[in-house]
Each structure stands twice: as structure tokens, then as C-alpha cells.
Amino acid sequence: MPSNVAKYLKFPYVRVPKRANILILLLLLLVSAATLSILFISHMHVKNGTKPKRQTAVLVQESQFMLRDNKTGRLVWDMKEMKRLHGTRRPVHTTSRIPAMAKIVQNKRSMGAEQTNQVKFDKYFKMADPRLPPLSPSWLAEREAVFEQRSNRIANVCRAYDVRIGRGNVTSRPGVGPVERINGDHFVSVPALNVTACLLAKVASTSLLSTLLRVTGKEVPQLEGNRTSLHAAAGALRLPPSQLGAMLHRSLTVLLVRHPLRRLVAAYRDKIAGRPNWPMLHHFEFLKFGSAPKSQLGRELRDAEMQEHRREALSRDGVPTFGEFLAVALLGDRPLRDAHWAPYWRYCAPCHVRYRMVGQLETAGDDLRYLWHALRLYYWVQIPWLHRSRPEQQPEEGLQSLADTYLRPLERPIMMAFKREYKLDFDLFGYDWAGLMRMSGHCVIGDTGCDLL
CATH class of the missing domain: 3.30.160 (Double Stranded RNA Binding Domain)
Structure with missing residues (x-):
């Protein structure tokens, strides 16, 4: 049964x-x-709201990159990077201790990808047969001491100016000082060389960018056809935000600067002077003369001044003067921002990104020599100068001549705007602001009460 x-x-x-x-x-x-x-x-x-994941034994190494407010020392961003040493791929865990601040996005680069890039670079580098020149340890130590001195000066000036860091409309703390913002599009990185640089226009950026592209095997565009194509090709060297934080922490961070007035004049000569720009002139007219007054007499006087300005502009073929260019770039509700004349503090955030090498174009012979040595580029890629604005034999124009030509004719409101935007750069990198104001005749020697000092 x-x-x-x-x-x-x-x-x-x-x-x-x-x-x-x-x-x-x-x-x-x-x-x-x-x-x-x-x-x-x-x-x-x-x-x-989660899904079960397969658990795999993995050995990880954790490194931490923290951004702190330069004055209070309070933690702003805390980024933790988990690097795979053995096992399957492991994402990065990112935390933020300020709820109002947006989180830094996560780093998802695996160790296998880094090793692949390193192998490709080593193979390409071996073909070049680099030979380092004999640089004495004392000379290297001297340059490193100079870079450390420059970094310390930047830190002290940032605290004195109460520079804050912001993201969107949120800042690290209340205050009235300048606000820096870190933009990933302003940095180029080469993980194989372990270098990250903020390259601004008119500071040997074209030469250094072409070198980094050539080193990594990227195609270097020809400048004759399209002068902006080289900087457009720099996208191949930009890391996603998920990887930029870690590179800023562990790589050789480089910032190159030059005298702010020289850079501003070079940008004006290269981008503004020598070509008509009627939209800029119309913008200047609106800033200077404003909207039409209500009274008939006021409108007639305004129209007469505008007609006089337009006749004068026609006599120079519609080319804006340096003063008109500065007024449009610095004044008004919507100033004309551009990477070619943006101040260093606004573009590269030196108060919140600690640059291990701050080079100056005035000492480029030694600074670039040290950089080429640190990146192992000697006798493989020579230091290029692709975008010279003057012949090699022609000496650089003196500051007194530049001050007389470009600053002395400026009106007081434009000079005050120039001070608000660029004086921080002068103090950060050790350039003489007070001496320039006296050279230009806007402040008298011995007058400590000048509002431009």
C-alpha cells in the first residue's frame, strides 16, 4: 500500500x-x-533600495585626500580612495562631512588600468633612450627650497585675504573675501608621468601642453590651421572628477605664472588688438553712457557723446583700446570672463590646491629645467616654445614702458576694478603691486593713503 x-x-x-x-x-x-x-x-x-552583490575577497589600500578651509582648517571635502591590490575591481568610497556641499564624485579607476597605462608609457619611453643630465643634489635642493618658499607665501596670503572655497552657490564659510572654485576642466593630468598641471593661457601653456600630448602619444594639432585646436585637444589629458581628487593628492602638481600685467597685455595683443570688435565697443558704450535718460536734454547730451566715441572708434577701424577691453572684462553685471585673462586665483584655486611646484616665467630657465628633470624628459623632449609672441633675440618689454602705455591712460573706476580682480595675484606670487601703481602715475611715491595700494 x-x-x-x-x-x-x-x-x-x-x-x-x-x-x-x-x-x-x-x-x-x-x-x-x-x-x-x-x-x-x-x-x-x-x-x-539596494541589491545583493556577490562578495569577493579583495585586498585594498586606502588613501585619503582632504580639502580644508585655508583659514579655519575646518574639513571641507574628505575624499577616500580605495585602490585594488588583489581581487576584483573595487569602487572608491567618497564621504563628505559638510551636508550643504556637493560630494566629490567617486573614483572608479582600477589598478589594472593604471598598470596598463604605465606599461604602454614605459614601452614608448624606452624607445626614446632618455639620459638624465648631471644635476647636482645641491642645485635640486635649492630649487625645491624656492618652491617651498613660494608655497608658504601663497598659504600666508590666502589667510590674510580670507579666501574661501565654493561649489555652486555654497561657500565653505561666511565672509567677504574672494571665493575660489575647483574646475576639473582647468587641469591636465598624465598618470604615467605622475603629474597634474593647471595651465593658463599666455604662460607657456601651448609649449607645455604640446609636450604632454607628445609624451603620451597623442596627436599634436598644427597651430597654423587652427590656433585653438591644441587646447581643444587637451581634453585627452583631462581626468573625470572621480579621478582628479586622487591625482591632485599624490602627483606632482604644477602651476606656472608670470607677471599679471605682462600676461594681461599679451592676451590683449593676441586676442583683441589688431582686429575690429564692434560688439565689445557697443558693450563698452552701454557701460559708459548707460541707458537713455528721460529728459530730452539728457538724451541729446548722451547721443552726442556716443557719436563722438563712435567717430573716434571708426578712426581706429573698430579696434578696442586697452581701457575699453578692461572695462568690458571687469565692469558691469556680466563681465567678459575668458581663460586668456582670468586671474590665477580664480582659474587654478592656488589657495585650496597645494601646488608642489610653482614656476615663474621670469625664472623659467631654472624652473622648467627642474620640471623636465622631475618628469624624466631630458634629451627626449626638449623644452619647446611654440607660441612666442616675440623673437628670441628681442628683449622683453620693461614694466615701466607697459605701465606708461597701458595703465597710465586708464580712468579711476577701471583701475579700482583692476585692483579688485588682480591684486591678489600680485601678492600671491610676490609681484610688486605698489611699485606698479607708482610707475603708472596713479599713486605718488610716499603717499601711503592712495586708495589703489
Whole structure:
């Protein structure tokens, strides 16, 4: 006769020995318990908004990159990077201790990708057969001391100016000082060389960018066809925000600067002078003359001044003067921002990104020599100068001549705007602001009460 279990299972033609009844019941109970456990776990994951992941043993190495407010020392961003040493790929865990600040996005680069890039670079680099020149340890130590002195000066000036860091409309703390913002599009990185640089226009950026592109095997566009194509190609050297934080922490960070007035004049000569720009002139007219007055006499006087300005602009073929260019770039509700004349503090955030090498174009012979040595580029890629604005034999124009030509004719409101935008750069990198104001005639020697000092 069929057993009780067989009857329960509705298999009337199956005969099960009585001694197996207990084993079958136990098996059914185990299967039911396992099914209920799986359903319960799946329900909890769906309820919590997470999905179960396969657990794999992995050995990780954690490194931390923190951004602190330069004055209070309070933690602004805390980025933790988890690098895979063994096992499967492991994402980065990023935390933020300021809820109002947006989180730095996560780093997902695996160690395998880094090793692949390094192998490709080593193969390409080996073909060049680099030979380092004999640089004495004392000379290297002297340059490193100079870079450390420059970094310390930047830190002290940032605290004195109460420079804050911001993201969107949120800043690290209340205040009235300048606000820096870190923009990933302003940095180029070469992980194979372990270098990250903020390259501004008119500071040997074209030469250095072409070198980094050539080193990494990227195609270097020709400048004759499209002068902006080289900087457009720099996108190949930009890292996503998920990787930029880690590179700023562990790589050689480089910033090159030059005298702010020289850079501003170079940008004006290269981008503004020598070509008509009527939209800029119309913008200047709106800033200077404003909207039409309500009275008839006021409108007539305004129109007469505008007609006089337009006749004068026609006499120079619609080319804006340096004063008109500065007024449009610095004044008004919407000043004309551009990377070619943006101040260093606004573009590269030197108060919140600690640059291990701050080079100056005035000492480029030694600074670039040190950089080429640190990146192992000697006798492989020579230091290029692709975008010279003057022949090699022509000496650089003196500051007194530049001050007389470009600053002395400026009106007081434009000079005050020039001070608000660029004086921080002068103090950060050790350029003489007070001396320039006296050279330009806007402040008298010995007059400590000048509002431009």
C-alpha cells in the first residue's frame, strides 16, 4: 500500500518504505526554509533600495585626500580612495562631512588600468633612450627650497585675504573675501608621468601642453590651421572628477605664472588688438553712457557723446583700446570672463590646491629645467616654445614702458576694478603691486593713503 507521504504528495502509484518517511519530511522542511529565507532577503533588499552583490575577497589600500578651509582648517571635502591590490575591481568610497556641499564624485579607476597605462608609457619611453643630465643634489635642493618658499607665501596670503572655497552657490564659510572654485576642466593630468598641471593661457601653456600630448602619444594639432585646436585637444589629458581628487593628492602638481600685467597685455595683443570688435565697443558704450535718460536734454547730451566715441572708434577701424577691453572684462553685471585673462586665483584655486611646484616665467630657465628633470624628459623632449609672441633675440618689454602705455591712460573706476580682480595675484606670487601703481602715475611715491595700494 502507498505510504502516507506518497498519498499526501498525490502520487498514488509510488510506494515509499516506511523507514524513509522521516527523511523525506526533513528534506521538505529544509527546502521550504531555504525558499522562505531567499524570499525574505530579497524583500529586505527591495525595501532598502539596494541589491545583493556577490562578495569577493579583495585586498585594498586606502588613501585619503582632504580639502580644508585655508583659514579655519575646518574639513571641507574628505575624499577616500580605495585602490585594488588583489581581487576584483573595487569602487572608491567618497564621504563628505559638510551636508550643504556637493560630494566629490567617486573614483572608479582600477589598478589594472593604471598598470596598463604605465606599461604602454614605459614601452614608448624606452624607445626614446632618455639620459638624465648631471644635476647636482645641491642645485635640486635649492630649487625645491624656492618652491617651498613660494608655497608658504601663497598659504600666508590666502589667510590674510580670507579666501574661501565654493561649489555652486555654497561657500565653505561666511565672509567677504574672494571665493575660489575647483574646475576639473582647468587641469591636465598624465598618470604615467605622475603629474597634474593647471595651465593658463599666455604662460607657456601651448609649449607645455604640446609636450604632454607628445609624451603620451597623442596627436599634436598644427597651430597654423587652427590656433585653438591644441587646447581643444587637451581634453585627452583631462581626468573625470572621480579621478582628479586622487591625482591632485599624490602627483606632482604644477602651476606656472608670470607677471599679471605682462600676461594681461599679451592676451590683449593676441586676442583683441589688431582686429575690429564692434560688439565689445557697443558693450563698452552701454557701460559708459548707460541707458537713455528721460529728459530730452539728457538724451541729446548722451547721443552726442556716443557719436563722438563712435567717430573716434571708426578712426581706429573698430579696434578696442586697452581701457575699453578692461572695462568690458571687469565692469558691469556680466563681465567678459575668458581663460586668456582670468586671474590665477580664480582659474587654478592656488589657495585650496597645494601646488608642489610653482614656476615663474621670469625664472623659467631654472624652473622648467627642474620640471623636465622631475618628469624624466631630458634629451627626449626638449623644452619647446611654440607660441612666442616675440623673437628670441628681442628683449622683453620693461614694466615701466607697459605701465606708461597701458595703465597710465586708464580712468579711476577701471583701475579700482583692476585692483579688485588682480591684486591678489600680485601678492600671491610676490609681484610688486605698489611699485606698479607708482610707475603708472596713479599713486605718488610716499603717499601711503592712495586708495589703489
